[in-house]
Amino acid sequence: MDDTMKDRPDPERITVTDDRLIPVVAALTNLTESWKVQLSKSAVSLPMAVQIGKRLNRDQQRALLEFWEDARLPDKYMSRVLHAFARNMPEWAVHQVIRIFRLTEKIKASVVMLNDWMERFDALYEQFEHEFWEREWPGAEEELESYLDRLEAEFQVLYRQASDEKKSYNRHYGDSSSDSARDSARPAGPSRGPVSFSTLIGAADDASPKELKHRYRTLMKKLHPDHGGSAYLFDWVKQAHDNYMQGKSSF
Structure with a gap:
């Protein structure tokens, strides 16, 4: 190799000096090859890929990818699923959490015109979201299962009651x-x-x-x-x- 070739920079190596980009590059470097493939195909967004590389270790990333490929959830649930895997929630619990989030969307559509019911829903939903993002749920699986079952039951009762109220509302209006x-x-x-x-x-x-x-x-x-x-x-x-x-x- 001549001296000219030695002086040329390696096209595969990029030096990052901007402090704002260093964590981004580090997160992308931490991605598993499978997630890098998903990113190259635009199957996952760049911001989400950065969060995956930043928050999950390799084993968690592999588990998330399997879950994501099996469930094929809409993008709006991805940040919640990522958060669940980052806190090492068991897969059955992740499925139940997403089921509760979907239930809350149906409840919101049912009660949005019923002010009293909307207040009840908002109070329960705000507690649910706060405890989810702040990791205030039980860590032991048996306690977590009991907690999620009770939470889902509360939403189910609210949904049935609100649906009955909405039918009554529609009969009048x-x-x-x-x-x-x-x-x-x-x-x-x-x-x-x-x-x-x-x-x-x-x-x-x-x-x-x-x-x-x-x-x-x-x-x-x-x-x-x-x-x-x-x-x-x-x-x-x-x-x-x-x-x-x-x-x-x-x-």
């Missing part, structure tokens, strides 16, 4: 079809009175325009599908608002 939902916001025949826009959004009948506007915007944020809400309920309330505004402009 509209059925399950989108046409009936839209009709419920308009004046009806003599056998059924119209549902006012203020009642639909949980405001008092004598609420001010400012209060109605605030209530409407707050509710729409909760209902928006991008935030985990219900597209059906979002469209329903929006249609009611449009009808309400048209009625005001006609005077």
Whole structure:
């Protein structure tokens, strides 16, 4: 090898001097070859790959990859699964945790328009999330199993009760079809009175325009599908608002 070749930098070696990048490079270097393949295929995002390399040892990474390939969960659950494996939760517990998270999404869709139930759900869900992320759950498997079973049962009871309440709500304010939902916001025949826009959004009948506007915007944020809400309920309330505004402009 001549002197010219010796002076050339190795294309496979890169010197990183930025303090912000050093932990990133170290995390990616710590990835197993299988996760590096997943990253090269864009099957896993770069930020998630960094977290995997940063938080998991090699054995944990292999276990996570097997779980991930078998379960094929949506990306929104990946950070939770990663956190569970980082704290060495058994696989059965990880499956149950994800099942509870999925259950909470169904509950939220059921209670989002029922203010009292939403408060109960928020309180239980906030405790669930806090204890999960702060690692406040029992470490022993028997105690963990008992804890998760009790937690899931509490959510199941809340879901059943909220679903019954929602059915009762729909019987008063509209059925399950989108046409009936839209009709419920308009004046009806003599056998059924119209549902006012203020009642639909949980405001008092004598609420001010400012209060109605605030209530409407707050509710729409909760209902928006991008935030985990219900597209059906979002469209329903929006249609009611449009009808309400048209009625005001006609005077």
